[in-house]
Amino acid sequence: MNIQAPIKPTNAEQALMDAFGQAVGSLPGDAAVTTQRSTLLRAIKEAGLPTRRRESWHYTDLRSLLRTIPAPGSTSVKSVAPIVDGSIILALLNGEAVKPANTGGVNVKSFAESLSDGSALKGLTVRDDDDFTGRLNGSFVRDGFVLDFPDGFDSEKPVEIQSVQGGGQNHSRIPVRFGRSAKATVIERHVAQGEAAALISSVSDITLGEGSEVTWIVMQQQGKDDTHFGQLRIKLGKASRLQLYVINAGGRLVRQDLYIDVDGEHSELTLRGINLLGGDTHTDVTLVLGHNVENTNSTEIMRNVVFDRAKGVFQGQIRVAPGAQKTDAKMSCNTLLLSDEADFSAKPELEIFADDVVCGHGATVADIDATHLFYLESRGIPEKQARALLVQAFVQETVEELEDEVLVEALEGVITDWLEKHG
Amino acid sequence: MLEIKNLHARIAEDGTEIIRGLNLTVNKGEVAAIMGPNGSGKSTLSYILAGRDDYEVTDGDILFNGESILELDPAERASKGLFLAFQYPVEIPGVATMQFLKVAMNEQRKARGEAELTTPDFIRRVKASAAELQIDMDMLKRPLNVGFSGGEKKRAEILQMSLLEPSLCVLDETDSGLDIDALKIVADGVNALRSPDRAIVVITHYQRLLDYIVPDQVHVLYKGQIIKSGPKELAHDLEANGYAEIIGEAA
Numbered sequence: 001m002n003i004q005a006p007i008k009p010t011n012a013e014q015a016l017m018d019a020f021g022q023a024v025g026s027l028p029g030d031a032a033v034t035t036q037r038s039t040l041l042r043a044i045k046e047a048g049l050p051t052r053r054r055e056s057w058h059y060t061d062l063r064s065l066l067r068t069i070p071a072p073g074s075t076s077v078k079s080v081a082p083i084v085d086g087s088i089i090l091a092l093l094n095g096e097a098v099k100p101a102n103t104g105g106v107n108v109k110s111f112a113e114s115l116s117d118g119s120a121l122k123g124l125t126v127r128d129d130d131d132f133t134g135r136l137n138g139s140f141v142r143d144g145f146v147l148d149f150p151d152g153f154d155s156e157k158p159v160e161i162q163s164v165q166g167g168g169q170n171h172s173r174i175p176v177r178f179g180r181s182a183k184a185t186v187i188e189r190h191v192a193q194g195e196a197a198a199l200i201s202s203v204s205d206i207t208l209g210e211g212s213e214v215t216w217i218v219m220q221q222q223g224k225d226d227t228h229f230g231q232l233r234i235k236l237g238k239a240s241r242l243q244l245y246v247i248n249a250g251g252r253l254v255r256q257d258l259y260i261d262v263d264g265e266h267s268e269l270t271l272r273g274i275n276l277l278g279g280d281t282h283t284d285v286t287l288v289l290g291h292n293v294e295n296t297n298s299t300e301i302m303r304n305v306v307f308d309r310a311k312g313v314f315q316g317q318i319r320v321a322p323g324a325q326k327t328d329a330k331m332s333c334n335t336l337l338l339s340d341e342a343d344f345s346a347k348p349e350l351e352i353f354a355d356d357v358v359c360g361h362g363a364t365v366a367d368i369d370a371t372h373l374f375y376l377e378s379r380g381i382p383e384k385q386a387r388a389l390l391v392q393a394f395v396q397e398t399v400e401e402l403e404d405e406v407l408v409e410a411l412e413g414v415i416t417d418w419l420e421k422h423g
Numbered sequence: 424m425l426e427i428k429n430l431h432a433r434i435a436e437d438g439t440e441i442i443r444g445l446n447l448t449v450n451k452g453e454v455a456a457i458m459g460p461n462g463s464g465k466s467t468l469s470y471i472l473a474g475r476d477d478y479e480v481t482d483g484d485i486l487f488n489g490e491s492i493l494e495l496d497p498a499e500r501a502s503k504g505l506f507l508a509f510q511y512p513v514e515i516p517g518v519a520t521m522q523f524l525k526v527a528m529n530e531q532r533k534a535r536g537e538a539e540l541t542t543p544d545f546i547r548r549v550k551a552s553a554a555e556l557q558i559d560m561d562m563l564k565r566p567l568n569v570g571f572s573g574g575e576k577k578r579a580e581i582l583q584m585s586l587l588e589p590s591l592c593v594l595d596e597t598d599s600g601l602d603i604d605a606l607k608i609v610a611d612g613v614n615a616l617r618s619p620d621r622a623i624v625v626i627t628h629y630q631r632l633l634d635y636i637v638p639d640q641v642h643v644l645y646k647g648q649i650i651k652s653g654p655k656e657l658a659h660d661l662e663a664n665g666y667a668e669i670i671g672e673a674a
Contacts, residue, residue: 375513376523378473379583380501380531389526393517393566 013048015069017041019169020139022072027142030118040126041139047129056130059313059345060284065253066227070197075166077193083219083410087160087187090145095163095170097143104157111144111173120146123175123205133229133257137171137201144173144202151179151209158185158407165222167196174204178212178240185215185407190230192223192250201229208240210264215243215402219414222251224279231257236296238264243402246285247411249276249418254283262289262296269298272398276415277310277342278422284313291320291327291357300331303395306342307422316361317349324354331361336368336394338387388419424622425449425472425591430483432471441467441478443647449591449640452619456633456658457626459644460666465626466510468644469595473507474500487591502534506589508580510596515567520579523567524549528586552585556612573600574609581612592616592623598632610635630662643669 009017020041029037049066050057074094082089088104090097097110114120124141126134145161161174178184188204200222208214222228228251236242248254262269269289277283289298302314312335320327333346348361368390376386392415399411425448432442441464449455459465471478472485474497484491492500515523529539540548553560556578568576577597584592594613598606613623613636625636633641633655641657642649645666650673651657661669 371513372515374473374475374497375509375515376518376527377497378475378501378507378509379523379527379587380498380534381527382498382530382534383496385526385530386498389518389523390515393515397517 007048009045010049010063010067012066012069013045016136017045019069019072023140027140028112028115029120030116032118032121033115033124036121036124037139040124040135043126044132044135044139050130050132054130056286056315057132059315059347060255060282062132065282070168070199072168074168074170074198075194075196077164077166079162080164080191082158082160082162083187083189083414084158084160084406087158090147090159090161092144092161092163092172094165094168095142095172097145104155104159105150105153106159107148107150109146111146111175112142114146115141120173123173127233127259131257133201133231133255134203136229137173137203137231140169140171140201141173141203142171147174147176149176149178149182149184151181153179153182153184155184158187160187160189163188163190163200163202165190165192165198165200166194167198169199171201174202176204176206178206178208178214180209181211182209183213185217185404187217187219189219189221190228191221192226195223195225197225198223199227201231203231203233206232206234208234208236208242208267210238211240212237213241215245215404215407217245217407217411218247218256220248220250220254220256221414222254224250224252226251227253229255232259234258234260236260236262236264236267236269239266240264241268243270243272245272245274245402245411247274247276247414248283248285249414251283252279252281254281256285258285258287258289260287260289262291262298263293265293265295267296270401271298271300272401273300273302273314274395274398274415275302275304275306275312276395276418276422277305277312278307280309282311284315286313286315288317289319289329291318291324291329293321293324295326296324297328298330300329301398302333303398304333304335304344305338305391305395306335306344307338309339309341310343312344314345315347315349317351318359318361320350320352320354320357320359322353325356327354327357327359329357329359333363334394335363335365336391337365338367338391392416392419424451424488425624426486428484428486430471430485431481432467432478433481435477435479440481441647442471444483445644445648447642447649449622449624451622453640454617454623454625454636454638455640455642456638457624457642457644458628458658458661461628463644464647465628465644466595469507469593469626472505472593473497498530499534501587501589502531504590506584506587506592508577508584508592508594508597510599512568512576512580514569514571516569518567520563520565520567521549524563524583524586527583531587548586552582555585555615556582557608558582574602574605577601577605577609578612581609585612585616590621592621593626594624595626596628597625598627598629606632607635630658633658645670645673
């Protein structure tokens with residue numbers, strides 16, 4: 001007899017359903033948006049939290065990792081100093097957009113408004129059945145920013161989208177369009193204030209117009225009890241260039257989905273990921289990169305530093321579409337394991353349907369080189385400092401590729417601070 | 424300044440004994456050369472002095488200014504004034520040379536209870552020492568030793584030595600991989616550090632370096648022991664007659 005008994009929902013699954021029941025009346029959106037929210041939530045209910053049996057969640061079994069959902073309700077938070085002095089700050093305080101005093105020439109609308117007027121509906125989609133983050137965010141999203149960098153936009157000043165949370169649940173969304181030939185730097189920063197645990201989801205839909213040049217930096221600095229589901233959905237237009245940095249330096253359970261489609265010829269992606277992992281945390285970066293047209297380039301470098309009992313995951317899938325000739329894609333994933341219980345899983349995947357391409361990948365896992373350490377110590381640098389210097393060097397190399405020195409210094413500062421606390 | 428007494432040491436991993444009852448005294452102000460054929464334990468001795476944990480001291484002692492250093496880690500030995508110029512300086516990607524120099528100088532100063540250097544003071548010192556060693560400041564902007572030629576690496580070692588101002592300098596095969604011009608520059612750098620308060624131990628396989636850094640004493644190391652000591656002329660004998668004769672005498 002094969003009777004499929006309905007699986008009893010876990011505490012976390014039930015808590016999500018309850019939270020939705022409580023929140024749905026107050027979430028912004030027209031009728032169609034509200035219907036879509038319910039549809040997405042039902043999909044979570046039916047599928048349950050993804051387990052290792054789903055391939056893209058194989059190393060991050062959410063059903064066992066996500067045990068509790070923090071109750072709604074956050075302590076109040078304040079905007080923080082930006083990473084780079086003088087940045088245009090767009091603040092999301094506990095998930096709610098603060099109307100900016102100065103937008104530096106960027107057209108800004110709150111996402112809540114576009115939910116209310118229904119224009120947000122077309123974005124409330126999911127990529128596929130594995131897209132838990134898309135479903136979660138689409139069900140619960142309350143606010144965010146809709147940003148439009150006009151054609152020809154050119155500013156030295158970075159825009160810092162600053163999502164500050166004080167526990168509870170926050171779900172925000174950031175659709176962004178970079179116009180033709182726009183040049184911009186955006187720092188998407190996630191910060192915790194206070195000790196209360198949080199469940200956060202954040203989806204950024206980023207479209208690069210023809211000839212645009214964008215540096216986008218995700219800086220995830222959540223608190224030690226926080227769960228963070230981040231997702232970037234990126235489309236690169238013709239002859240556009242994206243430097244994408246994803247830095248994880250916080251959180252207890254973190255999943256970052258990077259869905260990137262290189263859709264325009266002669267466009268170029270540079271992805272650099274830095275995972276600074278410590279404590280009893282679990283951090284997963286999953287990349288699905290499509291080279292969909294001819295003559296595109298990409299390089300992906302992940303640098304992971306793992307202390308204590310932390311676990312890290314990098315899944316990097318590169319798909320070269322049929323006909324996407326002259327694709328040049330190189331991926332590498334390098335890990336420093338700094339304790340016996342530290343753990344990192346790297347899974348590269350290449351799916352190539354064109355015959356005139358250059359694609360490669362490589363992964364390394366190592367401890368600190370004893371000869372390097374001895375050399376530094378023999379010059380009077382105590383072991384602890386020498387280790388910190390070597391760990392820093394390992395990740396710093398990727399940061400130094402940014403040409404903007406102010407940005408390099410700012411990111412180095414974040415890395416140094418983290419290492420001082422964990423080293 | 425340096426007294427090594429009946430030192431026995433082995434490779435930690437496999438227990439192979441390399442140093443077998445070595446006795447050596449180097450006085451303040453002295454330049455001592457340690458010569459020996461391949462495999463006699465020259466490099467091992469330099470690593471043991473610097474405190475590398477690949478080697479285990481099983482007997483005897485090393486006194487530096489009258490104090491045993493066996494229990495000190497490499498950084499503590501360095502801040503007490505011991506410096507090893509490596510035969511093969513290590514390339515460390517990602518660590519900028521200038522940053523490394525500054526951290527090393529300041530950590531040593533901190534360990535000795537001295538104030539840290541200000542940035543202008545630090546730069547001034549580096550510039551002065553680099554000029555003497557004909558080191559281009561651009562080279563120091565690169566990661567530590569990465570992509571340096573053999574000669575550049577050795578000059579960078581001597582630069583570190585002159586900036587850190589150690590009281591005991593140990594030079595391990597500093598002449599290896601150097602052409603004659605580079606050798607002269609390096610030797611001039613070392614000679615500039617000769618002082619009544621400082622001892623220098625030059626470890627070398629060949630006499631050649633000792634034409635430029637003239638030693639006060641020459642010690643012959645063979646099978647982990649000093650088998651003969653003498654004035655600088657001993658190095659010339661070795662050059663002329665090889666090690667065989669002395670080894671025969673000692674046997």
